[in-house]
Amino acid sequence: MFGNLDAGGAVHKYATIKQVAGEYTISELCKLFRVSRSGYYAYLKRQVTDRNKPVKDFIQAVYRKYDGKYGYRQTQxxxxxxCGVWVNHKKVLRLMQEMGLRSRIRRKYRSHYVSSVGRRVAENALQRDFKACAPNQKWVTDITQYRVADTWLYLSAIKDLFNNEIVAYHMGVRNDNELVLRTFEKAFEKTKDVTGLIVHSDQGFQYTSYAYHDMLPKVGAQISMSRRGNCYDNASMESFFSHLKTEGLYPYDIRSVDEAQRRIEEYIQFYNQSRPQRRLKKLTPVEFRRQLSA
Structure with a gap:
């Protein structure tokens, strides 16, 4: 009848007890849910005098709108x-804890060793400096994969470090040079002049290929690469992929490659146009870029 009695935190349990209090005694319900009677009555008192209820309602609305994906900082x-409401991040944290609202935990990426024997490797020109003062100064790029049944879907993406916008991406079921080259074709179709641009990647075989090393210098771009097996040298791109999977893929029961592609496309549009970022003065990537030209 009550489902998982340990789910939702103390506040959720108190709310359930209040809902069925007419059918059972308070002592029986508190014992069943393993909470104290004093805690329950304190909860009832807060319900009457809670000055934070309007803010809590806003937090609850945001939490539901985004399927409980976000912690207190992004919720802020x-x-x-x-909602047009600015609340101190510490208060958001405290209220979310009171309401038993928790974000989904992102999976951490792991370091992998990659050999450079017989490969074209460039120096690390980026040196973990993930900030740019203008568009098209620094791009980071990488490939991630997502499994649908017995099929792997590969996503190649490019991110501009000026405003964290995904400037181009390409998907396919084959992880090959064409996946990367097509991504950059799309990027260069939108951005004609990239002279002086630094493009940073890991040492994956696509980025050490002759085709890749011939392509970028021709348009005036400089190639930069992470050290062998060091994912933190490209942490900005890894961070985007982590957000993509946790917020745009893992919450859903995806059964086909077409659905996975649709989810990825929708998330990238959401990320660029609707997801504010603290580093961007609480603006979205597109808003931040447009502010520059305003």
């Missing part, structure tokens, strides 16, 4: 963007 930004 969505409160401002979606």
């Amino acid at each position: 930004l969505f409160l401002l963007q979606d």
Whole structure:
């Protein structure tokens, strides 16, 4: 009848007890849910005198709108963007804890060793400096994979470090040079002049290929690469992929490659146009870029 009695935190349990209090005694319910009677009555008192209820309602609305994906810091930004309400991040954390609201935990990426024997490797020109003062100064790029049944879907993406915008991406079921080259074709179709641009990647075989090393210098771009097996040298790109999977893929029961592609396309559009970022002065990547030209 009550489902998982340990789910949702103390506040959720108190709310359930209040809902069925007419059918059972308070002592029986508190014992069943393993909470104290004093805690329950304190909860009822807060319900009457809770000055934070309007803010909690906003937090609850944001939490539900985004399927419980976000922690207190990103929730704070969505409160401002979606509700026009600015709340101190410490208060957002405290209220979310009171309401038993928790974000989904992102999976951590792992370091892998990659040999450079017989490969064209460039120096690390980026040196983990993931900031740029203008568009098209620094791009980071990488490939990630997502499994659908017995098929792997590969996503190649390019991110501009000026505003963290995904400037181009390409998907396919084959992880080959064409996947990367097509991604850069799309990027160069939108950005004609990339003279002086630094393009940073890991040492994957696509990025050490002759085709890749011939392509970028021709348009005036400089190639930069992470050290062998060091994912932190490209942490900005890894961070985007982590957000993509945790927020745009893992919450859903995806059964086909077409659906996975649709989810990825929708998330990239959401990430660029609707997801505010603290580093961008609480603006979305597109808003931040447009502010520059305003």
